[in-house]
Amino acid sequence: MAEHIPAQVPARAPARRLVIENCAIATVDADGTEYDSGHIVVAGGIIESVGAGPAPAGLADVARRIDGTGHLATPGLVNTHHHFYQWITRGLAQDSNLFNWLVELYPTWARIDEPMVHAAAAGSLAMMVRGGVTTAMDHHYVFPRGAGDLLGAEIRAAADIGVRFTAARGSMDRGQSAGGLPPDFAVESTEDALLATEAAIDTYHDASFGSMLQIVAAPCSPFSVSTELMREAALLARRKGVRLHTHGSETVEEEKFCHELFGMGPTDYFASTGWLGDDVWMAHCVHMNDSDIAAFARTGTGVAHCPSSNARLAAGIARVPDMLAAGVPVGLGVDGTASNESGELHTELRNALLINRLGGGEKALNARQALRLGTYGGAQVLGRAAEIGSLEPGKLADLVLWKLDGIGHASIADPVAALVLGAAAPVTLSLVGGHPVVEDGRLTRVDEDAVAKLTRGEARRLAEITRARLNEPGPAAG
Known part of the structure; x- marks a missing residue:
């Protein structure tokens, strides 16, 4: 433990x-x-x-x-997209686009265990909270068999630090043998993923005013999740009254993948599986056409804008000004620290403004709009605008x-x-x-030096395990 x-x-x-x-x-x-x-x-x-x-x-x-x-x-700042476990794999695959970056890192991520995830969550949360985040969100979707209670490890870290937490129980069931991107040993079965998601909701979700912990159903992405899991997860979330989150329209490669596999683009695919609605938000949404933006606005589907990660992986510039003009709820996300090594949300205020001006001119986004993205916009996206964000x-x-x-x-x-x-x-x-x-400037409830020491040790342990086992069969998924 x-x-x-x-x-x-x-x-x-x-x-x-x-x-x-x-x-x-x-x-x-x-x-x-x-x-x-x-x-x-x-x-x-x-x-x-x-x-x-x-x-x-x-x-x-x-x-x-x-x-x-x-x-x-x-x-307080509201983070709407993150992958805490990546805190212990920062600085790798420095010059890759999304798909190549994932292929390089999946074999390492498939070796994580409970102490590693706890340490990574502590490091991720500590960095965000000391920089003004009061509501954190994490999307965890890698669950190697025998790795321990990974979601619980994150929840304990958030409770230690005292931050309000939205935990997205992610999942992947489409491995390489089924045409997906992750290796087969890094995915779960569809049934196991759904059962584990329901168990997480039943165990942890608190829908009350002022809740410190909420659970979200969150299959990872179209290229790592079966259509069955997407549809069943949407049905499960609505039966349980929780929100839905996934990655969407992040890269041109994803757009091509969706057309080849499903015969349609990501937004149409999401619509066909029940994944558009005011209880849904997507991470990134970089490659959205006018029709896509209109569909999000019409249904109230939200967006987690991750400008630094999008730039790090050369994914492109999301059309945030157009989304806001259409009425799409938009918040900010750090994204995983393997693609945004700073791990800070307050720097995303500035980067959101600068990158959107590169894409849309000097009036594309102003300072007050950027602050709103990081506060009230995030509260909207998480479904908590009546409680936080202003x-x-x-x-x-x-x-x-x-x-x-x-x-x-x-x-x-x-x-x-x-x-x-x-x-x-x-x-x-x-x-x-x-x-x-x-x-x-210092966390009040945990020792920052102890957090740094813990994360350094677990990062080294993961690197050593990966080096020792990289040429061996990976752990079975489930």
């Missing part, structure tokens, strides 16, 4: 009232309300009030008062206080532009449901 990272500060109930004052505030509400100097009052893990100037006089039971001078308060009374107190009065930002008058276009801003405070998970 994987061990928990040593906790530095035990979890405790949030203070009766926490008051933040004198900071700039970008609420990211429907009107884009901002305050040059304002206040936020948190009570019982919920935002009680947000407004201009100091907090109301006479507040009772104020346990902590924070002077936010020189800071910008925003909603700073409004009644919503969960998931918020970040960014320090913008240092050398990297002090000369930028517009705080939102400083956050999005400037250097990575230090996080002075990050709250999840009113609980501090970051203070003064």
